[in-house]
Amino acid sequence: MLSQPMLRLASAVSCRRTKPLLCIALLAYVASVWDNLVNMRPIQENGELRIESRLDKIIEPLREKIRDLEKSFTQKYSPVKFLSEKDCKRILVTGGMGFVGSYLMDKLMMDGHKVTMVDNFFMGRKRNMEHWVSHENFELINHDMLEQLSIEVDQIYHLASPASPPSYMYNPFKTLKTNTVGTLNMLGLAKRVGARLFLASTSEVCRDPEVHPQTEDYWGRVNPIGPCPRFAEMCYACMKQEGVAVRVARIFNTFGPRMHMNDGWVVSNFILQALQGEPLTVYRSGSQTRAFRYISDLVNRLVALTNSNVSSPVKLGNPEEHTILEFAQLIKNPVGSGSKIQFLSEKAKLMPGWEPMVLREEGLNKAIFYFRKELEYHANNQYIPKPKPARMKTERASHN
Numbered sequence: 519m520l521s522q523p524m525l526r527l528a529s530a531v532s533c534r535r536t537k538p539l540l541c542i543a544l545l546a547y548v549a550s551v552w553d554n555l556v557n558m559r560p561i562q563e564n565g566e567l568r569i570e571s572r573l574d575k576i577i578e579p580l581r582e583k584i585r586d587l588e589k590s591f592t593q594k595y596s597p598v599k600f601l602s603e604k605d606c607k608r609i610l611v612t613g614g615m616g617f618v619g620s621y622l623m624d625k626l627m628m629d630g631h632k633v634t635m636v637d638n639f640f641m642g643r644k645r646n647m648e649h650w651v652s653h654e655n656f657e658l659i660n661h662d663m664l665e666q667l668s669i670e671v672d673q674i675y676h677l678a679s680p681a682s683p684p685s686y687m688y689n690p691f692k693t694l695k696t697n698t699v700g701t702l703n704m705l706g707l708a709k710r711v712g713a714r715l716f717l718a719s720t721s722e723v724c725r726d727p728e729v730h731p732q733t734e735d736y737w738g739r740v741n742p743i744g745p746c747p748r749f750a751e752m753c754y755a756c757m758k759q760e761g762v763a764v765r766v767a768r769i770f771n772t773f774g775p776r777m778h779m780n781d782g783w784v785v786s787n788f789i790l791q792a793l794q795g796e797p798l799t800v801y802r803s804g805s806q807t808r809a810f811r812y813i814s815d816l817v818n819r820l821v822a823l824t825n826s827n828v829s830s831p832v833k834l835g836n837p838e839e840h841t842i843l844e845f846a847q848l849i850k851n852p853v854g855s856g857s858k859i860q861f862l863s864e865k866a867k868l869m870p871g872w873e874p875m876v877l878r879e880e881g882l883n884k885a886i887f888y889f890r891k892e893l894e895y896h897a898n899n900q901y902i903p904k905p906k907p908a909r910m911k912t913e914r915a916s917h918n
């Protein structure tokens with residue numbers, strides 16, 4: 519639309535002159551409108567920039583958080599040592615998802631070796647090794663020890679066998695086969711690839727005689743590497759005949775996090791009972807002794823033994839023995855449990871003057887913390903584990 523002064527100007531001039539003037543005015547008008555439009559764009563752009571920068575300020579901390587989360591996902595593994603090709607061993611761990619096996623895995627992985635773990639997922643738990651899944655040094659094979667395994671390794675840690683009474687009694691024949699055929703398979707593999715074999719044996723094989731004179735029904739002391747060996751100790755025949763490097767540890771009572779809550783062992787039973795406010799079931803008088811060892815101490819010794827030149831069986835316990843009653847007290851205190859101690863057969867006399875074991879208290883606290891978490895986990899799954907019922911057996915008074 520033309521402005522008033524322009525119209526007045528137009529009427530003042532002759533018609534002939536008006537046309538070009540009007541055209542000029544129109545052009546000037548269009549040019550001014552265009553100019554305004556062009557000048558408005560930077561204002562709009564400035565506004566957009568300001569909004570963008572404000573949004574950036576809000577979003578940047580979120581981006582930062584996402585970066586941190588991504589980092590924490592990529593750094594999920596415990597620190598692993600770097601080993602040169604010469605020092606890095608290829609190691610096979612059988613039964614690596616179990617209590618001892620999983621801690622052994624952790625040690626070997628953190629020491630920087632390449633570890634292959636085999637397990638048949640019977641007693642082992644995925645949760646015990648899931649923190650290594652996808653690590654470049656770690657491999658997991660679902661494998662039953664009764665089958666042959668072909669793999670190139672430098673060392674074999676053979677721990678695959680049900681270890682706790684409920685698990686080895688679950689299918690006793692399968693337990694026997696695992697301990698015989700399974701161990702034979704590992705000896706065969708060790709021989710084929712020239713690997714050193716570590717065998718996890720048990721303190722159960724070296725019980726002292728407790729009957730004097732020995733009666734007909736007393737089975738006597740077994741010399742495990744003598745002419746009448748326990749099954750898994752056939753390793754020694756293989757060592758003598760085939761030259762396979764064998765290391766054997768007789769493992770005594772061990773405890774720590776990742777113990778199976780239903781393994782029926784005394785530490786698991788006592789922790790579970792104390793946490794659930796149930797009586798702590800002490801069998802007999804409670805004066806029988808055991809040498810308890812915390813899991814990480816055991817695992818360090820297993821690795822040291824395997825790399826040593828000690829080929830005879832080594833007992834891995836704890837030099838200090840303590841009574842079961844002491845242990846009951848030691849577990850009750852940190853849990854803060856009001857549980858009573860229940861003697862399941864003869865009446866017991868409290869051992870006077872027992873001393874708390876500081877290191878063991880530390881280990882017990884870790885195990886108790888783990889059991890607490892496990893109970894919370896199971897509560898969500900509607901399954902509340904109960905300590906295994908009393909497993910009364912005729913036994914020696916002390917371990918050694």
Ligand SMILES: O=c1ccn([C@@H]2O[C@H](COP(=O)(O)OP(=O)(O)O[C@H]3OC[C@@H](O)[C@H](O)[C@H]3O)[C@@H](O)[C@H]2O)c(=O)[nH]1
Nearest residue numbers: 720721722769770771782783784787799800801806842
């Ligand atoms: O609830 C319980 C459980 C067990 N106990 C007692 O605590 C002691 C230890 O019993 P556990 O079942 O924990 O362990 P054990 O010493 O019999 O053998 C265990 O540890 C040593 C390993 O070599 C064996 O392979 C393993 O089974 C026994 O005297 C047992 O009678 C209780 O007093 N109350």
